[in-house]
C-alpha cells in the first residue's frame with residue numbers, strides 16, 4: 001500500500017532536477033504521474049520531449065504509471081493542455097506540483113525587460129496558468145485536492161542579482177496564501193515549498209562548491225515533503241510555506257512586530273516621532 005494509491009499527480013518541470021525527484025517519489029507512493037517538461041535549457045531557451053519522456057520511462061520501469069506532457073506552463077493554453085493530458089491519461093487530478101522554473105540573473109541596472117518578463121512568465125504567470133484550470137477541475141470534481149507551489153528563499157529572504165526571480169517567487173507565496181483561502185470550502189489545500197538543492201540551476205553557486213556540501217544537497221531530499229503535502233497525512237495543512245533542503249524542514253512565515261499605536265492627534269504620526277519610536281517598530 002502506498003500513501004498515494006489511487007491519486008493522480010501533475011508535476012511541472014519534472015524532466016530534471018527537483019521536479020524529477022518529486023515525480024519519482026510521488027509514483028513510488030502509488031500516484032499516477034503526468035510528467036510535464038518543456039525540455040529547454042536552464043535559462044528557458046529551447047525545448048524537446050526527451051526530458052519528460054525519460055522520467056516517465058523511469059517511473060514505468062519501476063512499476064509505476066506515468067504519462068508525458070511537453071507543454072509550456074507560461075501560457076493559459078499550455079496550462080489547459082497540461083490538465084487535458086492528465087485527464088486523457090488518468091481521468092482526474094488530485095495533486096498539482098508547480099515546479100517548472102528558469103533562471104536569468106542580473107543586477108537591476110543590467111536587467112532588460114526580456115529578462116524580467118521571461119522569469120515572471122515561467123514562474124509567477126506559469127503558476128497561475130496551470131493552477132487555474134486544475135483548481136477549477138478540483139472544485140468541480142468535489143473531492144478536494146492538494147496544490148503545491150514552488151517559492152524560494154530568494155524571494156522570501158532576498159538574494160543579490162535576482163530581483164526578477166525573487167519577485168516571481170515572493171509573488172508565488174502571495175498567490176499560495178490567497179488561493180488557500182479560496183480553496184478552503186472545497187477542500188483544495190494550497191501550500192508552497194522554498195527548496196534548496198544541487199541541480200543545474202544551482203550548480204555554480206559558491207555555497208555548493210565547498211567540500212561535502214554537494215552530497216548533503218541532493219534534490220531527492222526535498223521530495224518527501226511533496227509526498228507528505230500531497231497525502232492525507234497533511235489533510236489539515238494549507239496556506240503554509242516550508243523551507244526544505246539538506247535534511248532541514250522549517251515553516252517560513254510573514255511576521256509583524258508588536259509595533260506601536262498612536263492614539264493622540266487622531267493617530268497621525270509625525271516623521272520625527274516615527275524615528276523616535278523605531279526600536280518599538282523594528283524587530
Ligand code: NAD
Nearest residue numbers: 013017018038039040072073099100101152196197199201
Ligand atoms: P531545473 O532547471 O533542474 O528544473 C526546472 C525544470 O523546469 C527544467 O527541467 C525545465 O526544463 C523545466 N521548465 C522550464 N521552463 C518550463 C516551462 N515554461 N514549461 C515547462 N517546464 C519548464 O531546476 P531545479 O533546481 O530543479 O528547480 C525546480 C524548481 O525549484 C524551480 O521552480 C526553482 O526555481 C525552484 N528552486 C530551486 C532551488 C534550488 O536550490 N535548486 C532553490 C529555490 C527554488
